[in-house]
Amino acid sequence: MDLELGGKRALVLGASRGIGMAIAKSLAAEGAVVFAAARSIDKIEGWANGMGNVHPIELDLSAIQAVDTVIDRLLTEGGVDIVVNNGGGPPPGTAEATERAAWITNFEAMAANLFHLTTRLLPPMKERGWGRVISVTSSGVEQPIPNLALSNGIRAALVGWSKTLAGEVAADGITVNVVMPGRIHTQRVDELDAAAAKRTQKDVAEVAANSRAAIPVGRYGKPEEFADVVTFLASARASYVTGSRIRIDGGAIKSI
Ligand code: NAD
DSSP, X not given: OOOOOTTOEEEEESOSSHHHHHHHHHHHHTTOEEEEEESOHHHHHHHHTTOTTEEEEEOOTTOHHHHHHHHHHHHHTTOOSEEEEOOOOOOOBOTTTOOHHHHHXXXXXXXXXXXXXXXXXXXXXXXXXXXXXXXXXXXGGTSOOTTBHHHHHHHXXXXXXXXXXXXXXXXXXXXXXXXXXXXXXXXXXXXXXXXHHHHHTOOHHHHHHHHHHTSTTSSOBOXXXXXXXXXXXXXXXXXXXXXXXXXXXXXXXXXX
């Protein structure tokens, strides 16, 4: 299958590690020109070393001026064809205990600034009649995860925004989709398991084993397995997939 990604320009956010890094590497391997953005440019330079078609960008998604500066620069070069909205996860906490200020700060970094960034990048996609917008959310948007109120709430907003935008730009050749990780084995998942072990005073291996046992496939997903699906959605082959939510969860979400 020819994905026709050669020469396409892709902006991948949250690309210093984990899922974002895997997506950036996968798109680059298919010949795309990848702008890999995260707060730490050193970490991106670390993995992109020697990959001529990967361009590291320093960007803190919580800082709107920095977001606009990066977009201004990309727009002077004709914008991009593919946007992968990804970034850090919010801190855990119950809905009851989450304060207004936390909702606002995290909504900016995880939603409002991504909406703004994507919207600014749409005009050149429309001119070319081709574009892909893919947003990384969580299984929590379909099956809310206890003690992750910020993630469940804010990511649900991303799903509503994505579906609305999909309808608006479909006729311009731009697809807009959401991907939902279940448990993908990244550093963040190891950190979450370690935190859960501390909280419940259990061994971390036991916590991870219980977590794996709750997934029908019986294991955590690999970041590369997640990136494969995103790469397909970013490709020419996925031209009739838009306004969708795609689960990449080893069967973990219980609803149909
Ligand atoms: P991760 O924490 O390993 O990586 C997050 C990336 O985002 C890193 O590159 C980090 O530097 C970057 N980032 C964080 N804050 C940023 C900011 N303010 N500005 C710019 N970049 C920033 O996470 P991951 O496991 O790769 O997951 C990616 C996203 O998917 C996260 O939002 C996570 O919450 C979500 N998610 C992951 C899983 C999973 O199983 N891994 C499950 C559900 C949801």
